[in-house]
Amino acid sequence: MKLTVLGATGSVGASTLDVVRRHPDRYQVVALTGNTRIDVLEQQCREHRPQYAVVGDAGSALELRRRFASQQIATEVLYGREALATVASLPEVDAVMAAIVGVAGLAPTLSAARAGKRILLANKEALVMAGPIFMDEVARGGGDLLPIDSEHNAVFQALPRCCAGSKPPGVRRILLTASGGPFLTRAACDLEAVTVEQAVAHPNWSMGKKISVDSATMMNKGLEVIEAHWLFGLPADAIDVVIHPQSVIHSMVEYVDGSILAQLGNPDMRIPIAHALAWPERIDSGVPALDLFKVAQLDFQAPDFHRFPCLALAYQALRAGGDRAAVLNAANEVAVDAFLQGKIRFLHISQIVESTLTKLEARSVSTLDEVFEVDASAHAVASAYVGSLLS
Numbered sequence: 103m104k105l106t107v108l109g110a111t112g113s114v115g116a117s118t119l120d121v122v123r124r125h126p127d128r129y130q131v132v133a134l135t136g137n138t139r140i141d142v143l144e145q146q147c148r149e150h151r152p153q154y155a156v157v158g159d160a161g162s163a164l165e166l167r168r169r170f171a172s173q174q175i176a177t178e179v180l181y182g183r184e185a186l187a188t189v190a191s192l193p194e195v196d197a198v199m200a201a202i203v204g205v206a207g208l209a210p211t212l213s214a215a216r217a218g219k220r221i222l223l224a225n226k227e228a229l230v231m232a233g234p235i236f237m238d239e240v241a242r243g244g245g246d247l248l249p250i251d252s253e254h255n256a257v258f259q260a261l262p263r264c265c266a267g268s269k270p271p272g273v274r275r276i277l278l279t280a281s282g283g284p285f286l287t288r289a290a291c292d293l294e295a296v297t298v299e300q301a302v303a304h305p306n307w308s309m310g311k312k313i314s315v316d317s318a319t320m321m322n323k324g325l326e327v328i329e330a331h332w333l334f335g336l337p338a339d340a341i342d343v344v345i346h347p348q349s350v351i352h353s354m355v356e357y358v359d360g361s362i363l364a365q366l367g368n369p370d371m372r373i374p375i376a377h378a379l380a381w382p383e384r385i386d387s388g389v390p391a392l393d394l395f396k397v398a399q400l401d402f403q404a405p406d407f408h409r410f411p412c413l414a415l416a417y418q419a420l421r422a423g424g425d426r427a428a429v430l431n432a433a434n435e436v437a438v439d440a441f442l443q444g445k446i447r448f449l450h451i452s453q454i455v456e457s458t459l460t461k462l463e464a465r466s467v468s469t470l471d472e473v474f475e476v477d478a479s480a481h482a483v484a485s486a487y488v489g490s491l492l493s
């Protein structure tokens with residue numbers, strides 16, 4: 103199988119290449135993309151020898167070409183948005199790992215969908231911002247869509263095989279598990295002063311910074327509820343969140359006969375990645391088997407929507423439809439970025455998202471251009487709020 107890895111230099115990208123490395127007879131890397139971390143991309147290209155590497159700008163491309171020339175690496179270096187879309191739709195590529203973080207991942211992932219590639223979808227923002235457009239393109243392109251988010255991959259594994267996006271027969275509801283993040287047991291009043299270091303220190307998973315903060319606010323779970331709605335064709339009322347601090351059950355499907363099917367495993371992204379790469383077969387992911395005796399206990403509790411208002415905001419956005427999820431996502435991107443830069447406090451994140459949703463009047467969106475318009479407006483409104491906090 104020939105692969106493009108979008109976002110190769112990130113956490114999911116690195117885990118993907120780790121699985122690929124274990125199966126040299128099965129997978130061949132055609133293109134790797136990064137944005138700013140060209141040292142990482144250089145090392146990955148040295149190992150996997152792809153035909154193409156894509157970076158964010160002309161300066162990085164020049165530097166990477168210079169390094170490749172001195173090492174006799176034949177990889178062609180491209181840069182920019184168009185290049186991302188190109189390597190996501192190359193005729194010789196069979197599957198595309200969509201692991202660019204944020205809105206930047208939307209266009210290349212759509213390009214892969216249009217070209218009918220097998221999409222290994224880690225970039226949840228594509229579905230959150232443009233769910234119906236994205237699912238339409240996947241259906242038209244005719245490729246497989248396999249979820250990489252561990253929760254959605256678990257649901258996919260626990261569902262009967264059926265078409266993406268349509269309500270699976272016999273399913274009563276989906277139970278998305280959530281670790282609760284690093285602040286699960288903190289009192290609401292103690293959340294005011296938490297630091298960036300504390301927020302990105304996830305108790306069970308090692309991930310990029312943006313998604314780690316999203317886990318701490320539980321916005322990540324909210325985005326996943328929206329993602330599940332589009333992937334599995336279920337309404338908000340049939341998608342519940344269950345706090346499960348051990349992160350051993352990655353999600354569950356409840357059927358009308360009372361059965362609940364769960365997928366369990368160590369919290370390591372190589373499991374869903376290996377599953378999606380090999381589907382419908384199975385391959386070694388490099389992850390040790392789960393030791394049930396060590397786990398010993400599985401705990402569950404209901405989410406606290408009061409302490410984690412981002413989760414409630416995401417449910418509201420899903421129920422309201424139209425542009426609300428795109429506004430939620432854009433405002434959250436701005437807020438998390440400002441938090442990571444030390445400009446705002448942790449509790450400002452939900453305030454910025456809520457205020458942006460209130461300030462921008464709801465509208466319908468049916469084209470990608472409209473999605474990008476909404477994204478730009480929400481970025482502007484949320485950025486202005488950040489600015490007002492600084493002054």
Ligand SMILES: NC(=O)c1ccc[n+]([C@@H]2O[C@H](COP(=O)([O-])OP(=O)(O)OC[C@H]3O[C@@H](n4cnc5c(N)ncnc54)[C@H](OP(=O)(O)O)[C@@H]3O)[C@@H](O)[C@H]2O)c1
Nearest residue numbers: 109111112113114136137138139202203206224225309310
């Ligand atoms: N990490 C996980 O365990 C996990 C689990 C489930 C889902 N996800 C989802 O998977 C996606 C990736 O997450 P991650 O944790 O791997 O993120 P990450 O470690 O921050 O990596 C993000 C990747 O995107 C690239 N990138 C960032 N901005 C870009 C831009 N403007 N143009 C092109 N490329 C850009 C980065 O390039 P540089 O690093 O070179 O700048 C990097 O390769 C996210 O949507 C996340 O929600 C992640």
